[in-house]
Amino acid sequence: MSSQTDGSTGARSAILGALRKSLGRTALDLDVVAGEAQSLLGDATRHQPKFDDQTSRARFIERATSERLTATVDEVAALADAPAAVQRYLQQCDLPAQISHPPMDCLRELDWGAIACHETLSPDEPVAVNIADWAIAETGSLVFTSRSDSPTLYSYLPLHHVILVDGGGILRYMEDYWAMIRAADTAPPRSTNFITGTSGTADIEAQNIRGAHGPRFMHIVIFGE
Amino acid sequence: MQQTSHKFKDNVKHALKQPNLRTAIDRTTGLLTSRRRETLAQYPEYAEARATAERIKDHTLDYLDHYLEMFEKNAIASGAKVYWAETPKQATDTIIDICKSHDAKSVTRAKSMLGEEIGIGEALAEAGIERVETDLAEHIIQLADEPPSHIVVPALHKTREEVAELFTEHHADPHKTDDVAALVESARRELRPKYVGADIGISGANFLIADTGSICTVTNEGNAELTTTLPKVHIVNVGIDKLVPSMGHCAVFIRLLSRAALGTEISQYTTYYNGPKRSGDIDGPEELHIVLVDNRRTEIFDSFMKPMLRCIRCGACMNHCPVYNAVGGHPYGYVYPGPMGAILTPAMTSLEEAGDLPNACTLNGRCQEVCPVNIPLPDMMRRLREEQWRRKLTPASMRVGLGFWAFAVKRPWLYRLGTRFSVVMMRWVARAKGKITSLPGAGGWTRHRDLTAPQQGTFMDQYKRGRRS
Structure with a gap:
């Protein structure tokens, strides 16, 4: 060449x-x-949308469950309670008690009870559960970064995307995330994914349809305060 | 793509005769403009964000050489390979060479207008490589073998009924209905195995972040990430105008882009890529190649059209343009339609080829008003018209007509005589009806409506009467 x-x-x-x-x-x-x-x-506050009357958590939930984003939200006290929340979701959707999750120790260590877990991801995986690094209140977005135990495709291939996120990890604005990364002064990960609601398209007559190529359903389990 | 801008007037006549076209355009632009209005009403900080975005782009352009080098250095440090191309051919040669060196049979593509600019589709076809368009709209127009008619929703000219026909004909297992959700499902089923089977994924980029060397893509469907993560090689083709200094600067544009384009706060998937797969990573491409393309952007940079390089490709200008709304994108005959296309097409091809485009404008100013980076589109269209005049590209009939007008307007007695004569003539034509139902040379007006004959004489007559009273 x-x-x-x-x-x-x-x-x-x-x-x-x-x-x-x-x-x-x-x-x-x-x-x-x-x-x-x-x-x-x-001063970024001049162009950031204000929501001073709302906590970050309230704003995040309001946005995530909006008609536009179509996610559902459950709140539990601790990460250890997440499997029960996932079980509730599977039952509500009438799905088999079977999930795929990325090979993260914190997920492996959970007591999944009756739910059968696997760590492979097929192109038409029905349900995948993963953990978001952070959430953004402003837009109802979830932030994922690629690592050896955190592959990117868990957020794109499954039909149902179940996301666990720490209630203490809800930042107000995107800029707060970047400021944190800049302060850490480490090389950026291969892939940083801001995900806001389910895969959608407006390509046919501008009608909003869900599940274009990625997940059609998103369920968020917020654990902790 | 085959450029047809020189046949603009014929293209327009053809478009106006299409029975479904107005319906298709109205269904989409109507929703996009009303959603934009609603979202901006909930964003009182918009004016401040817009002004900041304009300043950031101007700053980046003032130091574009510096930011390009900064981006290149950081992208290489993250493991990407960076290439530069002055012309579309250099860009496609580079991309095809990479494909061939991997013996690629199939390529998935996430929509990018730059890819259309450089003719990536034709280049892949010539090289005998299968191209799978993954954006739903691009998939539709690939099946229809048509060029895009809008930069954000390229299949806007297709009604759901027409899409249903296409899918029934081409999909392995189609839904035989024109329900939009069922059509989307049919495309999902058709495309999923192709994502997995592709050797190479090609995408564009919405932004390049200089201080981290990151590529940023923004999509609603998630097709970009499937295109860029599943195959072994990811190639990015991108214009040199896409730079922003840092992630903090990028955030300002992320807020504006989706609001202007689709009337949403943010798109579903905003992804920042840095280099190829790291050791231990389970997914991601093994190689990341970035092709930085000029395609006459440096010439635009050095001209009065420089503010055009602020453009973030949101499509708001065309959604709000009365001409675009009447005829759609195809008559413009190039990659970029509507007001932004009326500037970019002459700039990227020639004023000889695309001279009709800056004239197909009512100068109502809506395009600049809704532009999230305040590009003075109407001013630039005026400048292009002047340029046409200077280079004697305007039609002879218009030059002669304007010559007569200029001669008269410089001699007020003659001009007043002329206007008085036309008032008399118009009254005579209108006779007792007081209305003109047909007028030689103004058939386009009188075919659909009558012209009222002047009742009060010329402007100067009225002005003098007013002064006396």
Whole structure:
């Protein structure tokens, strides 16, 4: 692929050269650029939607269960109570007591009782249960990151997506998540997925239909305070 | 795609004769514009967010060379390979080379307008590689063998009845109904095995984040993630205008994009990708290739059309455009229709080819009003018209007509004489009815409505009377 790499290098200098010629700039003070970029964001509260009268948890539940997002929510005291909540959901939906979950120790260690668990994920998996890293109150979104025990596809292949999330992990805004990541100063994960409700499409006559390619049903179990 | 912008007027005539087209357009743009209005009513901070977004894009453009290099460095550090392409051909050659080096037989694709720009569909077909469009609308138009007619909902010109016919003909196990939910289910069943069987996934990107080297995709269906996670190789084709400095800056656009495009607070799936699969990861591609494409963006950058590079491809301008709503996207004859297309098409092809587009506009200003990054679309259309005039691209009849008008308007006595003469003529044509039912040269007007004859004389007559009284 050497010729292609040469082509790419040529294109790179042509593109950057054209931009610089148009900008007519010689030296660049990187601190000035960074300062300008930061000042543009200024006070994020000026453009964030306000919901001062609501707790993060209340806003999250309101958004997640809205007509638009179509999720259902259950609340339990602790993670140990999550299997019982999952069992309730399976019964409500008249589904067999069988789930797939990612190979996370915290899920393996739970007492799943009558629910049969497996850690493989088929392309038409009926029900998958996983844990979200965080939730975002503003939009009712859940945040997942890829790790060796947290594959991405658990959020996309199943028909029913059951998500466990820590009640203490509900952030107010997306910016709060990014500020936290920036402060941790670690390399970003391969995949960071903000998921808001079930897979939908408005491609035929703008009608909102659920279960386009990903999950058709989303059930959220909030554990802890 | 085969560009037909030079036949715009014929295309429009053809579109206006389509019996179902207006119904199909109205069903979609009507819902999208009313949902947008409702969502923005619940977002009082919108004006502030819009102004901030405009400033962020302008800042990024002011240092675009710097941010491109920053993005490249960080993307490479995360394990991605970065390529640059000046022309559509360079871009498709790069992509096809990658496909061939993996002996790819089948490619899944998540909708990207840049892919349409560079002609990725044609390039894959020439290389003998199966292309599976995974976005529902792109799947529909792939089956119909038609180009997209909208940048967000590309199959907007199809009614559900027409989609039902297509699916019945092409799907292995179709629902024989035009119920929309059943149609979606049929596409899900048809496409699921193709996701799993694809060798390579190709997507675009809604944003490139400079300080992390991340790619961001925004979808409602989840088709992007299935396209980018299941195959062994993920290729991203993306324009150099998609940069934002950081995740914090990106958040401002995430709030605006879905509100402007679909009237929702946020789309279902917003994903940030950094490099290929890590050691120990169970899923994800083994390789991530990013192709940064110019396709004359550097020329736009150096012209009065520079603000066009702020565009986040939401489609609000076309949803609110009376011309687009009357004729749909196909008459524009290129990848981008509506007001944004009336700028981008001449810029990316030529004013000779696409000169009718900036003229197919009533200058009502709605497009700029609803634009989430405040692009002065009407001003740019005026500038393009001036440019046409300067380069003598306007039709001779118009140049002659305007020449006469300019000659008269510079001589007030002659101009007043002319207007007085036309008032007399119009009254004479209208006779006792007081209405003109047909007027030579204005048949387009009088075919559907009568023209009232002037009752009070010319403007100057009325003005003088007013001054005396």
